[in-house]
Amino acid sequence: MKSLIHRQRKPADAFAAVILWVMAMAVSFVFVWIVFSIVAGGLSSISREFLTKPPEFSGRSGGISTVLVSTAVILMICLGAAVPLGIATALFLSEFTGNDEWFGRLVRRSLDVLAGVPSIVFGLFGSVFFCRVLGMGYSLIAGGLTLACMVLPIFIRSAEAGLRAVPEEYRSTAAALGISRRAVIFRLILPAAVPGLISGLILSLGRAAAETAALLYTSGYVDRMPESVFDSGRSLTVHIYDLAMNVPGGNSHAYGSALVLVVLLLIINGAATWIGEHGLRRRLIRS
């Protein structure tokens, strides 16, 4: 406690300020450097053809249209599975369990564990469970469902927070009016929690779109246009990985793909931040 009352000499204070400014500038510099190299390297390969043509020669030339389609399909499957299950679970956790009920605690605890599982381990799990046991093989649906398992804890956590942010008075007021739980949930709580649910959804989307390791051994490498969800298809992230590591001369298109991916994630994360800050409260009152 001596430092609390002992007056520090000025030089230490100035020194700390200088160090903090230098560290901040160093981190900012590296950030700008990364962004600059991705943009500078990627811009030259971005064109309309790049986005609309399929890859040729393992991606060295051509475009990334099939990759974009596969990515979109994987993400849609991921959200299609994770969102309904996640909303239902979050509703159960926020509306039907007190904090002290053992079942709710068990579910929450196991979701905490799931949130800690490394993504490559989800890849291992998916390659056994979805690809082999359920017989899906390397396929978009196996990749999407693996990602769904991965984002489930993230989505449930933010959906539950959104539901809990709905004022308790709404629930007691509706109960005092003799309105059924079902009507309270569907007409009052869910609409009021829409901003929280959407920002959770976008957060999960961003996490899923950035993922590579979980997809390597579930959705596979095939860069042709997928004809069904049971075909293998490569996501944008796997495409970048493959071009950088396994395809000599693939760097320029890897840059281009990285730029597309970063811009995509910027839009996704920006939307999540925007919704988080502005909310969609007005929607509710008008409805």
Next chain:
Amino acid sequence: MKFETYSSSRESCCDREACAPVLSASDLSLFYGRKAAFRGVNLDIHEGCITALVGPSGCGKSSFLQSLNRLTDLIPACRIEGTVTCCGKDIHEPATDLIALRRRVGLIFQKPSPLPFSIRRNLDFPLREHGFTDRGEREAKMESALRDVCLWDEVKERLDSPATSLSGGQQQRLCIARALALEPQVLLLDEPCSALDPISSGAVEDLIADLRNRFTVVVVTHNLAQARRIADDVAFFWVKENAGRLIEHGPAEAIFSDPENELTRAYIAGLRG
């Protein structure tokens, strides 16, 4: 068990001997965890009367009120002992239809609690949920309820604006209208004026007085003068041995002019509490 919906063809009656009590608590106690909010309360609520629950803060008046339509079910770790009967039926029976009970015994909170909808939808939503499928019928009920609380002329031009845009007093009257639209038999009001400014408070008080004979009203209040102005029956609560107790109850004129209990006498004289 279903509570049949209340019909309005009833005689005005505030005659304690002639009418069976609408609500009756016998040996009712309520606990939050281990702590008792109130203990051993025996009280009959008479049809068509205004019953005022008075007493200092923390003496269990609000908890008692909420236990009358089982709103206390919403509070985790809350336990009830004793019985409450509504028209002779025990409301804690497993077969009780909670939704019908709460429709029959409405409750107004201390803080105005409009739902985050438009003014119209605040009334429309509960009506629709209670099975009024005809739009015209709902509109008519909404208008008559809003007229009952003297709010119609103030809001008829802006039924689709958010209920939160109303003033505090208007919001509270909206909440009362919302409950009245469901045609309850009993209306429980938990300090309905205490969160309002004096003028709004006066308007809500007049409204409660107007409800006499049309509805059975139970109102929690801190304000003795208000209780004296509007109540037919008064029940006086006090904290004894760490739990709220019902000390004395009876007709208002008797309690205010000649209370039996020393505590009541002192409280009414403004010496305590």
Next chain:
Amino acid sequence: MDSSGDRWLLWVLRGSAVIAGGVTLLVILFLVAASVPAFQHLGVVRFFTDASWHPAEYAAEGTFNLWPMLVGSLLVTAGAVLIAAPLGVGAAVFCQYYAPGAVAATYRRAIELLAGIPSVVFGFWGLIVLVPMINQWHPPGQSLLAAVLILSLMILPTIAMISDASMAQLPDEYRFSAEALGLTRWATVRGVMLPAAAPGVLTGLILATGRAIGETLAVLMVCGNIVQIPTSAFEPVRTLTANIALEMAYAAGDHRASLFVTGLILTFIVVALVFIVEKINRRFSSLIP
């Protein structure tokens, strides 16, 4: 009683919660089931005592020493945390107490954006930009150092954002009363604010450690992937995660099972870290204002 519709809804929601909670069980169950052959044919000791990592489909034909890769994972993680911790906590202190409002806001946004860059892009950038630079300095370039640097960039935002949030929660009175005592800004930060925010900062550090040890691709792309215990920062290493990603494609039999054992070890480490965080949060929840 609630209406029958309400009861029906409750059962649907309860069923969903069972499925969601069951995913964890399923993941662990399949990891364990797929690891069993390795434990049966190899035991536990051989993962640490075998001469090298030259796995084969049958236990008797190969050697299965995971130790160098475990060391690799720990070294990469420790290095990344050592670099990212001062930078991350420094970033939070900088934003909270030193930077002018606009600078702090911009810097926060930059760190959020850094957090949004996917790991494969970090790996790619490391491979194209960082590795050649290290190669010029001290070949071969793909090295422990490269992995540490890339990983520290990736976990820096986690540390910075959680520290920043926990400092933002401290009541202003702390700062006012410290300054009223005539303390300098640095003394206030070091003596009052940092100790008060310590549980939150620690949470950030542990979560970042978990993220680092589980990271696969960014590390794989720059670390060189040679199975050895490095003697300098410029030598290549291979981490447990990279090993799974590299060998899953062709592994079979006991080799494949031992990759699942690796996954099990990683999961165990990260889950243990998550539980430590929970313990800290519970212990200090009364102290954190």
